[in-house]
Amino acid sequence: MNVAFPEKNTAITGIGQSEVSRGATKTALELTVDACMEAIADAGLTRADIDGIATWPGEREIETGFSPVGCAAIQDALRLKLGWYAGGGEAPGQYGAVFNAIGAIATGLSRHVLVFRTMYEATARKTAFANSLLKAGQRQSGGFAWYAPYYNYAAALQQALFFNKYVHESGIRPEQVAQIAINQRRNASLNPAAVYRTPITLDDYMASRIIATPLRLYDCDVPIDGATAVILSRMDAARGLRNPPIRIEAIGSSMQYRNSWTQLDALDTQAQPMVAQMMWSRTDLKPKDVDIAELYDGFSYHTINWLENFGFCERYGAGDFIDGGRRIALEGELPVNTGGGALSSGRLHAYGAVHEGCTQLWGRGGARQVKGDPRVVATSTAGGPLAGCMLLVKE
Amino acid sequence: MTARYANQRSDITPAGAPARALPLIDKDNEAYWSGGAVGELRIYRCQDCRYYVHPPVRFCPKCESRKVEPEAVSGRGRVTSFTINHQPWVPGLPERFVLALVSIAEQDDVRLVSNIVNCSPESVTMSMPVRVLFEKHEDIWVPFFEPASAA
Numbered sequence: 001m002n003v004a005f006p007e008k009n010t011a012i013t014g015i016g017q018s019e020v021s022r023g024a025t026k027t028a029l030e031l032t033v034d035a036c037m038e039a040i041a042d043a044g045l046t047r048a049d050i051d052g053i054a055t056w057p058g059e060r061e062i063e064t065g066f067s068p069v070g071c072a073a074i075q076d077a078l079r080l081k082l083g084w085y086a087g088g089g090e091a092p093g094q095y096g097a098v099f100n101a102i103g104a105i106a107t108g109l110s111r112h113v114l115v116f117r118t119m120y121e122a123t124a125r126k127t128a129f130a131n132s133l134l135k136a137g138q139r140q141s142g143g144f145a146w147y148a149p150y151y152n153y154a155a156a157l158q159q160a161l162f163f164n165k166y167v168h169e170s171g172i173r174p175e176q177v178a179q180i181a182i183n184q185r186r187n188a189s190l191n192p193a194a195v196y197r198t199p200i201t202l203d204d205y206m207a208s209r210i211i212a213t214p215l216r217l218y219d220c221d222v223p224i225d226g227a228t229a230v231i232l233s234r235m236d237a238a239r240g241l242r243n244p245p246i247r248i249e250a251i252g253s254s255m256q257y258r259n260s261w262t263q264l265d266a267l268d269t270q271a272q273p274m275v276a277q278m279m280w281s282r283t284d285l286k287p288k289d290v291d292i293a294e295l296y297d298g299f300s301y302h303t304i305n306w307l308e309n310f311g312f313c314e315r316y317g318a319g320d321f322i323d324g325g326r327r328i329a330l331e332g333e334l335p336v337n338t339g340g341g342a343l344s345s346g347r348l349h350a351y352g353a354v355h356e357g358c359t360q361l362w363g364r365g366g367a368r369q370v371k372g373d374p375r376v377v378a379t380s381t382a383g384g385p386l387a388g389c390m391l392l393v394k395e
Numbered sequence: 396m397t398a399r400y401a402n403q404r405s406d407i408t409p410a411g412a413p414a415r416a417l418p419l420i421d422k423d424n425e426a427y428w429s430g431g432a433v434g435e436l437r438i439y440r441c442q443d444c445r446y447y448v449h450p451p452v453r454f455c456p457k458c459e460s461r462k463v464e465p466e467a468v469s470g471r472g473r474v475t476s477f478t479i480n481h482q483p484w485v486p487g488l489p490e491r492f493v494l495a496l497v498s499i500a501e502q503d504d505v506r507l508v509s510n511i512v513n514c515s516p517e518s519v520t521m522s523m524p525v526r527v528l529f530e531k532h533e534d535i536w537v538p539f540f541e542p543a544s545a546a
Contacts, residue, residue: 145418146450147508149537150494153484157494160478168476168521210481212494262496262506263449267476 005282006106007099011238011245012392013112013231014043015358020226020346021122022195028068028120031227033077036114039229044242045112050080050231052110055117056097057089065124067117069227074116084109092253092275093296093382094350095390099253101232113232117351121223146262156220156299158261159383160212163301166268167214172304172319174214178205179325180300180336181218181343187330188340190368195222195346219300221342228351230358246361249376249391252279259385270302272309272380275387280311283391287311290391291374292360293334294353296381297341306380307336310389335370350381354392361394400434400529402470407512407530407539413485415532423451426465431529431536435467438505449505470527471500471543472507479516491516497525497540513541 002008016038018031040047059070071087084104092099094117101113140148152158182205188194208217238245252275257265264271287310295306304318312334313321322328328336339345339356357377360370380389420428430437439448441455442462448455453463477495493511511519526543529536
């Protein structure tokens with residue numbers, strides 16, 4: 001057993017995803033059941049095998065659809081018998097749930113952990129201005145209170161502060177930024193489960209409306225109703241199951257900067273550089289060994305930031321790296337966000353990226369399958385002070 | 396309202412614009428959101444090593460002193476980053492406005508969220524010098540910033 005790097009003793013053994021839509025007929029809990037049952041079956045397990053649950057950020061802000069399902073609801077719906085469970089938002093981004101599960105497995109609390117994330121933002125936005133940053137008639141407390149009086153209506157506005165700094169420091173051009181959205185829509189056109197599948201051109205991107213400079217509409221992810229689940233298993237229990245284990249080769253979970261959206265040390269790179277550095281310190285693999293990158297894309301700039309922070313290109317070199325889009329295409333040297341990502345297949349909030357990475361490693365990508373039997377996926381999540389990343393390796 | 400101090404204004408938020416959301420006042424942030432009543436931008440400062448501590452807490456991360464108290468700063472600073480909003484999130488929102496992070500002149504790592512006002516949004520630039528103004532909303536004196544000459 002690898003005591004120094006316990007993530008190497010854990011593997012993803014199954015994945016599941018509900019229908020993803022711009023307005024579901026099923027409830028959020030029903031979508032979660034669909035994703036979880038599919039993941040359990042995919043791993044070749046039954047409900048009786050699941051002895052842990054992890055989710056991020058747990059049940060909260062039900063009215064905005066941000067996280068309407070937590071541990072308790074799914075545990076009861078599936079009548080699971082658990083040794084351990086945890087849901088909470090104070091973690092290294094959305095992958096905090098995976099990191100918690102690694103800890104639970106390493107300490108013997110669980111063997112097969114159900115990790116899930118559910119969003120119901122498409123439906124929530126039909127009935128209300130579903131924004132989690134400003135609440136009408138209610139005084140704000142906590143870290144976001146500092147933004148309260150300044151019409152900070154959405155994450156797009158608040159995070160544009162990071163992205164504009166990056167544009168200023170790097171000199172990246174809009175037609176370079178556009179390649180992220182264009183590439184992902186091309187990939188989504190080959191993904192039957194994606195919500196937006198009609199390819200877009202550079203002209204479409206340049207004609208799209210500005211939300212908050214430098215962000216355009218196509219730089220923003222798409223609110224959906226949907227749920228994703230993955231089964232994380234102890235390695236000895238993973239071997240001999242239905243799928244070849246996908247080992248968690250290394251994780252980055254650190255917080256070395258000030259954990260603050262406003263006081264974060266490095267505005268233009270966000271918290272990612274030290275997190276990626278931690279991940280690389282826990283493996284012998286190098287950036288050149290990565291076959292596919294499934295990078296966070298809440299906004300396209302997150303993906304651009306991660307390309308640099310993972311070391312796939314030089315600092316402020318992402319604009320040149322993605323210029324023209326060839327390198328990041330499915331047939332390129334580093335295919336990026338192969339299923340369309342959150343920009344085109346829907347905001348599954350990083351768990352879509354894990355699902356897609358495993359889909360590719362198991363050779364199930366269909367028309368969008370990356371050639372050459374990919375074995376290593378780098379994946380990442382979150383922006384601002386939050387960041388987490390993982391390297392996934394098919395055994 | 397008649398301004399008692401030169402940097403108090405009542406014309407920053409246009410008539411018909413959405414009501415500004417407001418922070419819940421507690422003992423930590425009270426000095427920050429009330430200083431405008433006497434025209435002062437107040438930031439916590441270590442009384443031993445003189446380091447500014449923001450957000451406010453009576454603990455200095457440099458010297459571990461607990462003697463950290465709010466002090467008036469000059470009200471001058473620079474735009475560390477900004478965005479020009481184009482999206483009409485709610486009815487009545489100004490067609491364009493600037494959300495910014497402003498670093499205070501006294502110490503670069505104290506960053507304040509604000510709007511840059513009294514100028515065309517397109518004229519705002521990185522590192523632009525700005526100075527504070529206050530507008531009262533309910534019981535809170537909200538700090539805003541406007542362009543200042545680089546004195």
